[in-house]
Amino acid sequence: MSNRYQVDPDHVIGDEAQLRALFEPTHALALRKCQSQLGVHAQAFIRRAPFLCIGTQNPEGKADVSPRGDPAGFVQILDPQTIAIPDRPGNNRLDTLSNIIANPAVGLLFIIPGFDDTLRLNGRAQLSTDPALLQRMAVDGKVPKLAIVVVVDEVFLHCAKAFRRSHLWDPDYLQDxxxxxxxxxxxxxxxxxxxxxxxxxxxxxxxxxxxxxxxxY
Incomplete structure (x- = not known):
């Protein structure tokens, strides 16, 4: 007999109506803050961020999330609706890149050390080997093999509650x-x-x- 946890079917949320019945209506500000392109503050946030996580899915719907990090400013803002992320050397599993080829939908979370707010960006990605673009991303003369170019569908600032609950930046909560x-x-x-x-x-x-x-690099 399996010891795996089984969710009680009597307590499974099976549709969106059931889900929304558990919560208050979405706050008007939460709806208004979602934008279809990068405004001045979103661009400034991205330029400050040395770290992001990118979520992708393969054709079967299997999800993956991958961290990306570099000195602040490593994500190139090509125009108010397009960014480019350098692909640095990794473990060569290529999960993110393979997923993008199969399914271009991506979700990004930009994180700035010391900031409790995060920036969320959803969009559609392509992989580019454009030499002119890659040269802009060179570090110590080393050019990435490719860049992840993302067209923005929606972008918004995410509130601070998760980071404050976790005390992520609080030195008193650092673990050994x-x-x-x-x-x-x-x-x-x-x-x-x-x-x-x-x-x-x-x-x-x-x-x-x-x-x-x-x-x-």
Whole structure:
């Protein structure tokens, strides 16, 4: 018998009418704030943001979300309705990029350290290898292989409640990374098994850190 949690069908929300009956009507300001292009403040927010998450889906509807980060200003604003995101070296799973080819709908969340507000952007993406565009995104002379070009469908500022509830930027709530295993040990423990020898494990961690330094751009 499976120990997996099963949702009680008597308590499943099955349609939008049931869902909306649980909540107050949408606030008028929440409706008005949604725009179809990047205004002056949205553009300023994007230029300040060193980090974003991009959500995509494959043709079967399987969802994925991926982080993207660089120095502030790394996202290029091409016009009030178009942005471009450089694709830096990663693990070459290519989940986001493959999904975009199959389904261009994307959702972006821009985050600025110290800001409790976030900027949400939904749109349609394409992958571009335009040399002139990629050259604008070069770091230390290294040009990305491609850029994710997104046409804006809607953009709006998201309220601060989630970040305030989580105390994300509050130094008193910072957690000690050493309380959980390293990335290498995490992966090995869940797959082939991590080595028991501490020196061997430390070497694997050091090798990963050196790989980060070599392949950042």
């Amino acid at each position: 990374r050493r309380e959980m295993p390293s990335l290498m040990k995490f992966i090995l423990d869940e797959t082939s098994g991590a080595p028991n020898d501490a020196d061997e494990m430390r070497k694997l961690d050091d090798d990963l850190e050196q790989a980060y330094q070599r392949t950042m």
